Amino acid sequence: MKKTLIIVFSIIAITALQAQNYYVYVAAESEDEVALVKFDGKKAETIKNIPVGIWPAENEGPHGIIVGPEGKYWYLSLAHGNPFGTLYKFETGTDKVVGTVPLGLFPASMQVSAATGLLYIVNFNLHGDMVPSTVSVVDVETMTELTQITTGTMPHGSRLNSTGLKHYSVAMMSGELFEIDAIKLNVTHVLNLDEASKMAPEAHSMMDHSKMDMGNSKMAEEKKVMEMDHSKMDMGGMPTMKHSAFKPTWVSTHPTKNLVYVAGNGAAEVLEIDTDTWKTTRKFITDKGPYNIDISPDGKRMVVSYKTAARTGVWDLESGKELARLDNSQKVTHGVAISSDSKFAFVSVEGIGDDPGMVDVIDLTTNRLIDTAYLGKQAGGITFWKIER
Template sequence: MHKSKVTTSRGATAVWALFCAAAPVQGATGQDGSPGSPSYYVYVAAESEDRVDLIRFDGTVASLVDSVFVGRFPTEIDGPHGLAVDPDGERWYVTLAHGNPFGAVVAYSTATNRPAGSAELGFFPATMQVTPAGLLFAANFNLHGEHEPSSVSVVDVGAMIEVARIPTCTMPHGSRLTSDGSRHYSVCMMDELLVEVDAHRLEVARRFHLAPGAEQPWPHDWMPTRPAGAPVCSPTWAQPSVDGRRVYVACNRNAQVLEIDVESWRLLRRFETGEGPYNLDVTPDGARLVVTYKGGQATGVWDLASGEEVARVPNTRTLPHGIAVSPDSRYAFVSVEGVGGQPGTVDVIDLEEGVRAASVDVGKQAGGIAFWKVEPR
């Protein structure tokens, strides 16, 4: 079992799910599990196939339940990137990143996996999450053209209408909300910033500069510059703690996760991680932080009380991407992109044992992943 420690500095989102009924399916691969285990369901997007797959894990075996084609243009790839399930479990949402010319979010019924509405967003919408009040926040990552400040779109999911587009900074990603839905966090890869949005007022509340060695509150409206040759964080994800008192930021370029105190708006700890930390999730019990190491073909599990990495689990293929943790804090479901002609994969990690419990192949370039429900047996 791999262990690492964090260094200090001077200077979960909660998971909502219902227990719903679904037909049992036959499995494919996995390890022995305890009898009477519940079944867990997650959705995962395959960006290179315009497809979203529904996966079931029964405590022993992970298997493919359904595949949904989500592309809108038969002659080109729309690139489904982000996934979210609303708090009542009745709908799931997918962002179509390569829009014409803009991107979109499309709602689907979890009962039928059929479309239930859509809304136009900004350029290359990526990660997203839905508040208990029914507002969806999607980061418009914007890979098109010159690097310029982009935005976070806010959609009323009842009407499927974009009600606000909040300017933030360049290439926003890692769109996550506090469990009460009052604050939204995202990071900007090209501006080295963490951005906090007031989810009630729909405006930027604060920014935090993430450049290594210069981490501090950023009270300006203008974007910081990157001196040539200076070390960079290149943030890819922002994840609030379950109680909303901390925010964790993945620094993809310098192999760290930063822990930032929300009240003082100061850096508390640095987690020295594996290569290329990319996506993060905090277990609903608040005990662990799960980190995909996109450059290291592994997923790290951190004990937040001790600041130690208690497990580093090899992934089945290269480029681990997204994470969805089960409501009981037992399993992490990790999407793995793969390369070339390889299929994508969902690896199921047992967080108590620190091992991979099961795997199942899905569509190519598996990315966005979202937890749907637990079905008791």
């Protein structure tokens, strides 16, 4: 009798797990669409395509996307504009536009603070001059831009800490990590990531680095030569612009600790930085082109998209070991979003040319790619919405 009950309860538990549906929103940048993807534990599929933008003859480039902390709204940056980009606010479920606001040049990644109720979004300034750009601060109730805070050249990866009181972004070209006080709206710390990388102790990896491409060391040396000192002057008497060898493209925050994780796209590494001491505590050696990072809500896993290598890495944060390095469904891996129960990672894959965009679903308990959903061209920004039973 006891054995029978155990079997029955096991079947019920398995059935309940399979009945869970996971939903993510994904931007298709070259399609001017956002896809709603559903995953039932086995199969992933696009169940809705949401047209975005107002100029049918122009590609407006939906890029950054995030669901607000209460799950009632999702926000999308349209990168291209006339001349500036625009932030859109949509209602989840109905996916109706409920507000817009113009921002800076090429607005990209963003997040809403549960503490302040404000949205913080970087203006990447892809097509402008190589000069410091800004973080826009938006009141999402009125969809009003309150201010722009100057940071570095080509800012990206806009994320808040667990309290919602500190905002972090990186500047891709100038190679800096910025901390902003989310209430006072001013920069409180700046870290030179090229220098931080040199000082970082290396974490363990499952990979044998002795068998890696020996050209990487030569490439690193060449990039070091490319670094410029802001204090030096060019022949015209103007300050020269620094080109970071580290080339940071993303920053993610730990859910419970004062740690941030920065992707060094040019250095093939991720840095773990203690924001209490502003020192680098670990360096994770990755595959080529680490681009986006997400940390599981339980704080146990770090998932990194390797854009150049067309792979995704799954790391154990406690041991510092890479548990798996998985091939993605096609080339140009982009964004990562982990489910709220820390069980699955959803990875957007752009594709090349007329290839469809894709979302690969990775099981974080088995470290296997389970299924792939197809959507519009150049799948990029991705955000987790909800679990529904």
